[in-house]
Amino acid sequence: MNSPLKGVIPPMVTPLLQNLQLDVNGLENLISHLLQGGVHGIFILGTNGEGPSLGYEVRRRLIVESCRIIDGQVPVMVGITDSSWSTVIEMAHFAEQAGADYLVLAPPYYFPITQDEMIGYLEKLIPELPLPVVIYDIPGCTKLHLNLKTIQSARKLGIQALKDSSGDLGALYTIMDAFKEDPEFSIIAGAELFMSDVLMNGGHGVVAGGANIFPNLFVQLYEASINKDLETVARLRHKVLQLQNSIYMLDDSPTNSIRAIKSSLSVMGICSDQMVPPLESFPETKKKILAQRLFQLGIKENAGYENQ
Incomplete structure (x- = not known):
């Protein structure tokens, strides 16, 4: 991968059956929905995909089936974060063999660690991984907010991108400024409302949960942002805000x-x-309200829920 990772990359949800096994038909429907919406990549086994909660058999099948269905149409990013050192390495090699393109790695959860301990972890781990690595800053789930020194150290070890879900826009701007002369390093926003700001100030893309629902909305916003079409950005950003507030x-x-x-x-x-x-999923009473709000936002297919 010589060019930077970029564009709209949904953190895909994981379709499941009632027995918590993978719903392959649902997965095919969802991937088709995302690809038809024009997304530039798909991230599996992330937070929206309930990655840490899934059994390893389900994780492996999700990787295999996703790579099969996507079939090289867009890059596949696979979350490999785990509290187990050996499992991180095992899942990384499994993803590579299945045909994935990138590995996504956050600090190991459970034990609180320092920035220096994270750097030491990466120094030992990165040489063991067979694919390009995206480092993932999500302190709400890992207890560690990666600082600039840690990210710079990770870059020297060969990581290809940062996915920032810290919610710290000031720190993100500092990182973008520090890497502005590095054309092969991608900075990917994890917060949907930061998307336009990041893209218009040197960022490369967004991992937007809402793109599971409205992939083309986020693709249009991405294109308007990189073209600095401020009028269109304002209009589409308002729709994203509606999604946040109503859904x-x-x-x-x-x-x-x-x-x-x-x-x-x-x-x-x-x-x-x-x-x-x-x-837990929403009860039926809330799903009816959800259907009404989706209808108001432009979703016409409401799976039998009446707009009333």
Whole structure:
């Protein structure tokens, strides 16, 4: 991969059956929906994909089936973050053999670690990994907010990109400034509302959960942002804000957006909203409200839920 990772890369949800096995039909529907929407890549086994909650058999099958269905149409990014050192390496090699293009790695969760410990971890781990690595900053789930020194050290070890889900726009601007002379390093926003700001100030793309629902909306916003079409950016950004306020805020749990995105896909008839405990899908009363709001946002297919 000589060119930077870029564009709209949905953190794909994982379609599941009631027995928590992979729903392959739902996966085919979802990938088709995303590709038809014009996305530039697909990220599996991330936060929206409930990656850390899935059994390893399901993770492996998801990797294999996703790579088979996508078949090289766009890059496939696979989350390999784990608390187990050996499992990270094992899943990395499995992803490479299945045909994935990138590995996504966050700090190992459970034990709090320092920046220096993270650098030491990467120094030992990166040489063991067979694919280009995207380092993932998501302190809300890992206890560590990667600083500039750590990211610079990771870059020297060969990582190809940063996925920033820290919510710290000031730190992100500092990182973008530090890497502005590096044409082969990608900076990918993880916060949807930061997307335009990041793209118009040297960033390369976005991993947007809402692109599971509205892939083409985010693709259009990406194109308007890189072209600095401010009028179109303002109009499309307003739609993203509506998505945040009307869909994600339907529930007040810490995982509200994850639940809302998966339930939206169920309402749209793309895949089920079965989730891995302790997460739960919305009850039918909320799904009816969700269907109404999706209809108002332009989703015409509402899988039998009446707009009333």
